[in-house]
Amino acid sequence: MGGKRLLMALAICGSHAAWAAGPPIELGMISSLSGPIGDQGSEYANGAKLAAEAINRDGGIAALDHRPVHLNVVDDTSIPSVTRTLAIKLISSDKVPVILGPFASGPCMAAAPVGEQQQRALICSAASDQVTQQGYRYVFNRATLAGTFTYAGFRVLDGLSKSSGLDLKKVAVIYEDGAYGTSGNAQATKAAADAGVTITDRIAFHTNTADLSPVVNRAVASGAKALLLMVYTGDGVNIVRAVRTAKAPVLILGSGAWDSTMVKMGPPADGMVALSDWNEDVAKPAVAGYREAYKKAYGDYPGPSAAWGWSDMYFLKAALEEAKSLDPKTIRDTLAKLKTKDDPGLAVEPFNSYGFDDDGLAIGQVDRVIATQLQNGKFVTIWPEAVATAKLDTSTLK
Amino acid sequence: MLVAILQGLISGALVGGMYATVGIGLTLVFGVVRIVNFAHGSFLMAAAYASWLMYERYGIDPYLSGLILVPSFFVLGVAYYWGLMRPMVGKSLLAQSLLTIAVGYVIDNTALGLFSSQMRVVAVPYAVASLSIGPIALPVTRLIAGGVGLCATTIMYLLLWRTGMGIAVRAAAADRPIAEAMGINTHSAQAVVTGIGIACAALGGVVLLPIFAASPSMGADFTFLSFLIIVLGGMGSFFGALVGGVILGITENLGATFFDGSTGHMLTFVLFVVLLVFRPYGVLVRRR
Numbered sequence: 001m002g003g004k005r006l007l008m009a010l011a012i013c014g015s016h017a018a019w020a021a022g023p024p025i026e027l028g029m030i031s032s033l034s035g036p037i038g039d040q041g042s043e044y045a046n047g048a049k050l051a052a053e054a055i056n057r058d059g060g061i062a063a064l065d066h067r068p069v070h071l072n073v074v075d076d077t078s079i080p081s082v083t084r085t086l087a088i089k090l091i092s093s094d095k096v097p098v099i100l101g102p103f104a105s106g107p108c109m110a111a112a113p114v115g116e117q118q119q120r121a122l123i124c125s126a127a128s129d130q131v132t133q134q135g136y137r138y139v140f141n142r143a144t145l146a147g148t149f150t151y152a153g154f155r156v157l158d159g160l161s162k163s164s165g166l167d168l169k170k171v172a173v174i175y176e177d178g179a180y181g182t183s184g185n186a187q188a189t190k191a192a193a194d195a196g197v198t199i200t201d202r203i204a205f206h207t208n209t210a211d212l213s214p215v216v217n218r219a220v221a222s223g224a225k226a227l228l229l230m231v232y233t234g235d236g237v238n239i240v241r242a243v244r245t246a247k248a249p250v251l252i253l254g255s256g257a258w259d260s261t262m263v264k265m266g267p268p269a270d271g272m273v274a275l276s277d278w279n280e281d282v283a284k285p286a287v288a289g290y291r292e293a294y295k296k297a298y299g300d301y302p303g304p305s306a307a308w309g310w311s312d313m314y315f316l317k318a319a320l321e322e323a324k325s326l327d328p329k330t331i332r333d334t335l336a337k338l339k340t341k342d343d344p345g346l347a348v349e350p351f352n353s354y355g356f357d358d359d360g361l362a363i364g365q366v367d368r369v370i371a372t373q374l375q376n377g378k379f380v381t382i383w384p385e386a387v388a389t390a391k392l393d394t395s396t397l398k
Numbered sequence: 399m400l401v402a403i404l405q406g407l408i409s410g411a412l413v414g415g416m417y418a419t420v421g422i423g424l425t426l427v428f429g430v431v432r433i434v435n436f437a438h439g440s441f442l443m444a445a446a447y448a449s450w451l452m453y454e455r456y457g458i459d460p461y462l463s464g465l466i467l468v469p470s471f472f473v474l475g476v477a478y479y480w481g482l483m484r485p486m487v488g489k490s491l492l493a494q495s496l497l498t499i500a501v502g503y504v505i506d507n508t509a510l511g512l513f514s515s516q517m518r519v520v521a522v523p524y525a526v527a528s529l530s531i532g533p534i535a536l537p538v539t540r541l542i543a544g545g546v547g548l549c550a551t552t553i554m555y556l557l558l559w560r561t562g563m564g565i566a567v568r569a570a571a572a573d574r575p576i577a578e579a580m581g582i583n584t585h586s587a588q589a590v591v592t593g594i595g596i597a598c599a600a601l602g603g604v605v606l607l608p609i610f611a612a613s614p615s616m617g618a619d620f621t622f623l624s625f626l627i628i629v630l631g632g633m634g635s636f637f638g639a640l641v642g643g644v645i646l647g648i649t650e651n652l653g654a655t656f657f658d659g660s661t662g663h664m665l666t667f668v669l670f671v672v673l674l675v676f677r678p679y680g681v682l683v684r685r686r
Contacts, residue, residue: 035510036510036514036515037515038514039514039515039516177658177660177663203658204658204660205654205658205662206660206662206663208619209650209654209663210413210416210417210609210610210647210650211409211410211413211540211647211650211651211654212654213409213535213537214402214405214406214409214651214654214655215654217402217405217655218655233517233611234517234610234611234613234616237517237519237610237611238609238610238611241525241526241537241609244526245526245527245528245535245537246528246535258517260516261516261517261518261519261611264518264519264521265519265521265525266521266523267521267523268521268525268526
């Protein structure tokens with residue numbers, strides 16, 4: 001075992017010796033390694049670090065004399081004011097030419113003006129569309145927007161109706177009455193019409209309502225075959241329990257952000273469908289190897305955020321190769337134009353192209369969304385068929 | 399329509415019983431110690447997490463974990479009184495409030511640091527079980543929560559009105575100097591009451607875990623809810639907490655049945671304002 005490790009280490013050292021031709025390229029990375037979104041932010045950073053190691057093993061940035069990359073990762077503790085300070089530090093003191101991150105909408109909004117003023121590109125990850133609606137030239141948003149999932153939800157129901165032969169095209173929309181739910185509900189009419197889905201009822205409720213069974217009863221009574229939920233995790237738990245308590249034969253369509261909580265709920269959550277933009281079983285050849293490499297490096301299998309970090313780092317590598325320069329403006333211009341296809345970063349994603357539109361938002365938003373279903377305690381990909389590993393389990397719909 | 403109203407009334411009453419479990423501890427501490435414990439919901443949250451941890455690590459059923467957690471939180475409550483609340487007895491409302499708010503923040507952020515913001519749930523089979531009475535379905539977890547609320551209120555009544563300790567506690571609350579002159583150790587009585595109040599919060603956390611997902615922010619939500627309940631019922635009145643909880647539960651449930659989101663939620667507060675206009679000291683308190 002020890003000999004094997006040594007041989008591997010030697011092979012790695014050998015490859016470094018063959019490639020290394022200069023000091024590492026220092027790249028900035030701001031993520032939330034602690035605080036409320038620390039779990040996902042840490043995964044995001046780990047995914048990017050894993051990709052950076054793989055890039056260095058494969059010869060670094062070829063267009064820049066095979067220099068290796070080094071991620072200068074800083075923790076904004078999920079606090080936007082800290083994000084802003086760290087962005088200033090990375091740009092002014094550490095002189096990084098580009099920044100990966102910040103990780104969530106609040107931190108992105110805080111750091112965006114800094115990137116714009118200092119003319120340093122940020123590839124941030126914000127579910128809110130506000131980040132790319134400010135006219136910033138140096139701010140790119142790699143995330144799938146929250147509204148995209150609403151739109152895609154109706155497409156998923158149309159697709160699942162066709163593939164399963166069941167009529168799932170009568171939908172009740174249940175949404176929390178805050179900004180998240182109401183903005184999602186506002187998009188529902190057009191999205192439903194585009195997908196040929198009928199909305200039987202729209203029911204708003206106040207988040208953290210103790211008993212959501214009246215809401216569920218009303219939705220089921222409307223004749224809905226599926227419930228599209230635009231709610232937070234805790235309310236999602238209550239709704240799933242209320243549906244199962246009422247033994248209502250409806251498909252529950254929720255968010256992939258709840259996955260770990262729903263798995264912990266046990267059998268009552270089985271059968272629920274979650275919208276996401278990554279799942280561990282995405283049917284692509286490189287996914288299994290990537291998952292094992294991640295587990296070896298960090299002890300746990302990766303979640304969606306880790307895959308984002310991985311593909312973002314590879315996209316940044318492609319940009320550096322294309323730019324052939326560490327000039328911040330050249331890198332920004334390259335990021336704005338570059339469109340990648342089938343590179344190692346995309347090899348673990350359910351979509352096949354990556355780049356940004358004129359506003360700086362990641363392209364192909366709706367096509368990124370996949371549907372997973374909790375089957376026997378595990379989420380499996382059921383839609384679209386190109387990346388699916390299982391079919392819709394209809395046992396909870398009878 | 400009639401079924402929906404009946405379902406709303408019965409489910410609401412059960413939810414109200416559950417709310418009463420939460421509110422009764424707060425009203426008890428205020429009624430006797432005369433300190434508003436803004437950390438009340440945070441203790442509830444801590445108990446919910448402790449119950450979740452015992453389920454997750456050792457497979458202990460959340461309701462059974464109450465047998466360990468309720469006495470443990472009683473001891474914690476007594477220590478809380480002697481360590482932090484006692485120096486604040488008789489001090490300004492602002493000082494008292496700031497202290498308990500700070501304690502709440504410490505507990506909430508400790509939970510956030512230890513468990514992250516991820517929601518924690520228990521996969522108990524009875525979480526989706528229900529009893530049917532004709533067309534009305536009653537979830538088992540809410541039946542238990544409602545029953546616990548009723549039992550807790552009755553036990554509190556018996557404890558305070560039918561025991562020697564209860565007489566001492568009520569005397570300490572009514573007039574501390576006279577009670578002390580009569581040989582009653584008022585601080586000990588108040589410590590016991592604080593312990594009982596925190597134990598009630600723990601009971602609430604344990605009973606709520608099979609219904610709600612635990613999160614570090616749930617404490618603040620339940621502190622607010624507790625205030626609504628005890629103001630409705632009358633500050634310091636534990637039967638008022640039960641009545642306030644049931645009023646709140648029924649209003650919330652009927653609101654969710656017949657109205658959308660904010661409108662249904664607003665009904666609760668409209669009722670709150672109307673009741674306070676006509677009963678400024680709470681539903682069960684005539685005057686102060």
